[in-house]
Amino acid sequence: MKLLHCDVCVVGSGIAGISAALAAREAGVHVVLVSLGTLGSGASFSGTTWGLGMVGPLSDSTEDKEAFVQGILAPAGDVATSEMAEVLANRFYESLAIFECWGAVLEPAEKGQETHRSYVPCFDTETRGWFGFHAGPSRDPLVRKLLDSGVECFSAAQALSLLKDPGSRALSGLVASCEGEPVAVVCPCVVLATGGMAALRKPTLSSGQCRGVGASMAADAGAQVANLEFEQLMVGIKTSGAPAVFNEKLWRYTRLEKDGQDVFQLAGIGAREAKAALEAHSWHGPYTSQRPSRKVEEAIWAVGGSCDAIIERPEGELPHFIATYMDWLQEAHGLGFGDKLPIAVYHQASNGGIVIDPKTCQTQVEGLFAAGECAPLFAIDRLGGIASSQAMVFGQLAGIEGAAYAKRRPLAPGAPTGQLQLVSCPDEQASTLKNLDASELKCKPEQWRAYHQAHGEALLEACIQRRVASGKEPGPILCP
């Protein structure tokens, strides 16, 4: 088996993984990055929309940061992690400057508070700082930065299992399959940045690589996962390729039809209620069971889960954000105003995942860190635009803290070489690895994939059954 030694091993190369790897490298340690997709992949770079709106406080002032934290906590219900919101607010602008310096292409909202406001997406009533992350143009510079910095990168590399020393129980690295070849990365610190779990459900708007492997690996190692039932559902447009996001700001101009008939009428929803639901939905993209806008998705489900959306062009000059989205939709999919857009409700992103210490990103397992959508800021309804922000902020933090941890607790030179335990293994009998011998790896990568998938599904299932709102009744389940 190919054997690599490093200080920090990062799993994933979305915004969180790239940020963790570069931050750890800049802290002066040797970093290996393994990514299932190409370098620059996952939901961060999936191409299902024009880019990602990244939201933070309006400015770096204490007042704006406090207001931002309150803006996050308000829709998030009592499951929000206020400490994470505070760290996000406090580190946002510093992280943004670093991210840009590394090569991320960010488009600020046009000048003025009002313009910022017109971009800010979901569940928010205040003006925030808005920055458009252009995934396509950002990928090459960020990947170049990874390679130039000396991060040892492996794409088409599937992380299979964490490794533990059965004697000391210390984390000892991980095993991956890199283009079919087994590789053991021996290190004191692993950062999981594997994205969310939305692709465990169908249909999904997220990248197919987001199958909850991080949650599965972390839970296997003894870390806590939480609030997995809070998953974002969002309307998307079916295309011949990957589905496209339906931009929420268009709802107020949209008519829904099924075989030429009004969808709301078919669903028994009156015209006034339908108009109110569309107007309310223009304020946020994801489905929420807590607001009148839910009638939109409920009407779609009532007619079988899919229908046509026809967007009428509003009069006058188009707001910049709508124009950007419609230009992208035309260019990427040949679709525009007046067309019949086939839409459905998709699983989009996770609001729950691995529990981390907000100040260090460490899980409850020594040496195991996590960041991004696999370890999100827990919420019922998540303020729009903070998923990418938290991937950037906590990705950087995980890299810095992971590097510091690795410096404090380096693995002894050459160690460990004897018997290592595969923390996750489809075959329990084969979970000990002697002298990192590849022939001891009895299971194929596909078996690991199936193992993590089944584990992720079981976590989701168990989570939904366990959670209760009042202690007696099942809590809000966001899936129909």
Ligand SMILES: Cc1cc2nc3c(=O)[nH]c(=O)nc-3n(C[C@H](O)[C@H](O)[C@H](O)COP(=O)(O)OP(=O)(O)OC[C@H]3O[C@@H](n4cnc5c(N)ncnc54)[C@H](O)[C@@H]3O)c2cc1C
């Ligand atoms: C359609 C859509 C629109 C969105 N719009 C917005 C928006 O406007 N604003 C916003 O803030 N957020 C938005 N989000 C959410 C946001 O995109 C994600 O939360 C964020 O990009 C997650 O970044 P990440 O780095 O944590 O994970 P990802 O970008 O998903 O990266 C995960 C990485 O892990 C790798 N990986 C997975 N499993 C393994 C494995 N076993 N071994 C090795 N590598 C593995 C993948 O290959 C990938 O590189 C949107 C999401 C979707 C799907």
